[in-house]
Amino acid sequence: MKNVSNFHPSVLADSLVPWWERPGLSIQDDRLVIAGHDALALASKYGTPLFAYDLDRLEDNFFRLYNAFARQEHPFQVFYAVKANRYAPIVKTLQALGLAGIDAASPREVHAALEAGFPEERITFTNVSVSRRDVEQLKGLNILLNCDSISMLHKVADIDPGRRVGLRINPQVGVGISENLTYAGARATKFGVYLDALPEALRVIQDRGLRLQGLHMHVGCGWTGSAITQFFQAVDRLINIASDIIATFGPLEYLNFGGGLGIPLKAGDSSVDVNLYAQGIVDRVRQLGLGIKVCVEPGDYMVKDTATMLSEVVMAENKGGVNFVGVNTGFNVHCGASHYGLFQEFIHTERASQWPTDTVSIVGNINEVIDVFAADRAMPPIAEGDILAMINAGGYGTSMTSEHCLREAAVEAAFSQRGNPFATGE
């Protein structure tokens, strides 16, 4: 057995490679390299905060999932939940592949998807607290409309009579990386039609002349590994509901199982076995025996590990016994840690494989206590002027940018070592 106690804690016990290293994210001579570019050189060329994207990784992520479903030989559609990241090179890359759809969470996202060239039938709209104005803005479009409430069904019947609709169900079983990322389960949430309200929702669809096209669920985000068992419990619930509905309403065109697939965030984390995921879903849908199309709509899984956030250390000081490392950005450009408590891995761009000597808290430049990227983190020596890399920054970062404290948005640049035409950096 190897003695690994002299290696950086991000190194897995049975290997000398950091857990996060992969094609497009590696170490050369102790320096971090992103999509073939020296991270420090990128920071000085583009300025910081910088989100450096690897478009090749996006393609790999998409095809890993797509191929897992293709192998099942059953009708399917992968939609990308564009709320996770709407950076143009990401959206254009997926559009150009000609296989992906878009899941939109607002009429503006729907219209952006149309402008990007996605056909109407490959766009879904799934959202909560939907207004009459929202429905008016979607009227006449042949997109898949997943209705989230009885209220929304009435609005659609008023504004777009006779429309085909999907119904978002809350199966009351959920799974997520944390409570705030669990959308269904013991705690009541605002999402979907609950089982006790289902008879009324179905009555409204029938009485008001709407046509039921499909069912939808999205039960939580960020789950990995063995949590798939709990995800399948929710799938089973939806299958049972679908079976009952088909018995009275006739066949459905699609069942949409939402997104939620997570990725490893730290050493030792598991990933999602996408073959198990696709097979588990399709096998269950096949039991219904009708060739119903399987839909999924991941966001994070597609984009989270496509971007690395580079920021400059502007303050390194012990305060109250804590070694604070302050960087030149904050939760205004990435709120994964501050809002959702997510673990965000940091790498020193010039000491990428060095043994950590210090325990630090990496904090942002927003005037809020919660503006912490990483607490009590073991890092190599850090000084003002150094550039730090936060990996897995591609999901729900820049798309949630705010103007809090009027701090700047980040610069974004996209790279590809395979000649992707939508790369913006060279």
Ligand SMILES: Cc1ncc(COP(=O)(O)O)c(C=O)c1O
């Ligand atoms: C309805 C719906 N679908 C898909 C997603 C995408 O989730 P994730 O990025 O975790 O895959 C979300 C995220 O909130 C959602 O609300």
